[in-house]
Amino acid sequence: MEPIDILIAGSGIACTTTVIALFRKLIHSPAQQTISISIIEKHHEFWTGIPYGNRSSVNALTITSIADFFTDEKERELFFEWFKLNQQELLTGYLVNGGLTASEWLQRNKIAIDNEDWKSVYLPRFMFGRYLNEILKGLLKIVEDRKLVKLTLINAEVINAAPVNDQYEITLEYQDKTQSKLVVRKLVIATGSAPVINITVDDNVTLINNLYEPTVNDNITKLKTALASVTNAANRNVLLVGSNASSIEFLYLLAGLPHITGLINKLVVVSKSGLLPYHILDKELAHYPTESLDQLKENGGYDIKTLVAAAMQDINEAVKDGVIIPHIDRIISYTFELMAPLGEEARKKFIGIYGMQLSNLFRRSGADYKGGEAVLHQTQKLTLLKGAFVNVESGFLNYTDPPTGEQNKYDTPFKVVINCTGANDLDKSSSRLIYSLVHNGIAKVNLSGKGFYVNENFEAAPNLYIMGPLLGGNMNSRIHFWHLENASRLIYLAPFLAGCLLQDFF
Ligand SMILES: Cc1cc2nc3c(=O)[nH]c(=O)nc-3n(C[C@H](O)[C@H](O)[C@H](O)COP(=O)(O)OP(=O)(O)OC[C@H]3O[C@@H](n4cnc5c(N)ncnc54)[C@H](O)[C@@H]3O)c2cc1C
Structure with a gap:
């Protein structure tokens, strides 16, 4: 069988922005031949990844203001052109699907949207997902009509990649656990941030180990069912481990669901800082003290x-x-x-x-998310606990005190534990693909422990390319970021990667 020219593992925005850049380059090139591109995604939804599609809530907002979502002026303009054209339909649909949270969001943001004050608007993220999808589909039609690309989408997990001469033999696992192999010329790993550090709990505690798996909405239902099954209301206690962007996002979503917060007795967020992300203050000072x-x-x-x-x-x-x-x-x-x-x-x-x-x-958050946190504080159910998570035993949290290292036991037993910790180190990853790349010596972990070393052409090894958060911690002439959990940086890097991928085809 002919090897596939380019195969991308993972179909989040790291992939989508790269494919858009590939198509744009092909359309403006003198290319005559057809390039075969395969996209492998383990979730059923393509092109949106975790933040911009159905795994997130329709109410989930951008972490930064929508103006700061783009650093590239041209990309920003294109987005706002599209947004203004579709604004009416997007907002009407949002109000239908987003419930109380959506109507309150629109009330707070209506004037800023009307005034196009994009520095103060944190848009529902699905709108960016919808935008990327439309751009991609428009370009796909052109490249397919001109026979520049043969695109194949495969719903499977990439579990292994083995170098064979200058190509890769990759192993796919489908939902029914059957496997198959493909040979590819250029392999791009765009599987997002490495999976979180796994938490285990006793059988009588409900664990949500990944908030976005299968979807946030499913996990909110799981939380509700678990709480409702506890007869003594004083025992309906929830522990959130970690205080990063997904924790504050979850609190914002809960704040709009009084039928669920009403069930909760105590909601404790344990983290090393004991703090949730700060408010972003949209102001400038005459002098910045240092x-x-x-x-x-x-x-x-x-x-x-x-x-x-x-x-x-x-x-x-x-x-x-x-x-x-x-x-x-x-x-x-x-x-x-x-x-x-x-x-x-x-x-x-x-x-x-x-x-x-x-x-x-x-770490920072917009006014909407901080408002959600404030609503939960008002219920007097929310506690921010400073401590490093150790484990949960018989429902009780063991944690260490960050400065002293002394171990403590929290006095309230928990019925539900939600894991919002950060990415695990790659050498311990629960992703079979990442684990195999590290332990088979195919790609080297960089100083951050959370990313792969790459050269300025995004290559961790010949013809093995990395895109997305796994690039974090690299320093070379093109890629020099300590983290790439950031849409604007991915939008910026995508055309460079597309250029590297197309290099040998013309
Ligand atoms: C909930 C959330 C909200 C965020 N909000 C923002 C924001 O507002 N602004 C911002 O700048 N950044 C945000 N980020 C940071 C985010 O990392 C980037 O913006 C961007 O989404 C990363 O895209 P990605 O494609 O690399 O990762 P992902 O979106 O994680 O996509 C990776 C895809 O790969 C698939 N996959 C994983 N492993 C395999 C495998 N072995 N085989 C096949 N498929 C696989 C996954 O199912 C997933 O669809 C957010 C991140 C999260 C998780």
Whole structure:
């Protein structure tokens, strides 16, 4: 059988933006031959990934304002052109499907939308998913009509990739557990962030180990059923492990579901910081204080560790009342300025290790999500607990106190545990594909532990390309980000990857 020219594992926006860029390049090229492209997706829905399709709630909003969702001016303009054209239908449909949360969201955001004040609007994410789908389908028709592409979509999980000469033999597993193999010339791994660290609990506790699997709505139903089955209302306690973007998103969704929050007795969020993401403050200041970095510069004689410590102090000061993005930008760019004399190795360590630690200090959220958190605080059911999760035994949470490391037991037993922890290290990944790439020595894990080393052509090995969050922690002339959990960066990188993938075809 002829090998497939390009195969992409995973069909989230890392894949979709790449395919759009591939099609755009092909349409404007002198290409005559047909390129075969296969997309393999383990979920039944293609092109939207976890955040922008049915696995998320229709009420889930963009993490950043919709203006900041795009860094590329052209891409931003194209989106708003489409949005304005479809606004009426999108908003009407949203009100039908989104219930109370949608109507309240529209009430809060109507004036900003009418005024096109996009810096203050956090749009329901499905709208971006719909946009990408329409762009893709329009381009697909052109490339298929001109016989430039033969596209095949396969609903299966890629579980292994083995190099054979300069190609890859990949193994697919279908829902009925049968398997098959394909040979591909160029393989792109676009499987999203590595799976979260698994949590296990006793049989009498309901565990939601992945909020988006199979879908958030299914998990909300699971939560409701579990709570309703507990006869003593005082025992209807829910533990959320981790306080990242998905935790605050879940709290926002719950705030719009009073029939479920009404069932909950206590909702505890345990995390190392004991804090949920901060408010984003849409303002600029005349001066952005950076006292610790100033002091460090004046004293001189610093190394990467003391530089990072000073940047952390300045960030902690800066976020006391909420996150002012230009202030954070100033601290980060100043940190890079001061890093320059420390050389290439220090920069690599920063991108691989410390950048993510700094980012964790200014995790942020828009006003809608913070409003959801406030609603839950008003019910007096929400507790933010500072502690590192250890386990849940007989329904009781064991956690360590972050500064002392002392282990404690939380005094309330839990009936439901929801895992909102971050991605696990790749060498321990529960993804069979990632595990096999690492342990068969095919791709090397970078300093971050959560991403693969790649060259400036996105290659972890010859003809093995990485796209999406698994690129985080790399530093080369093109890819230099400590995290790529970020749509605007993926939109930015996609045309470069498309260029690399097409290189050998013309
Ligand atoms: C809930 C959520 C909300 C987010 N919101 C925002 C936001 O508002 N703004 C922003 O900039 N970023 C956001 N992000 C960050 C996000 O990581 C990126 O925006 C982007 O969605 C990443 O796209 P992706 O295609 O790499 O990953 P994903 O969306 O995770 O898609 C990967 C796809 O690969 C499939 N897959 C995984 N393994 C396999 C396999 N072995 N075989 C076949 N298929 C496989 C998965 O089913 C999935 O569909 C959010 C992330 C999440 C999880």
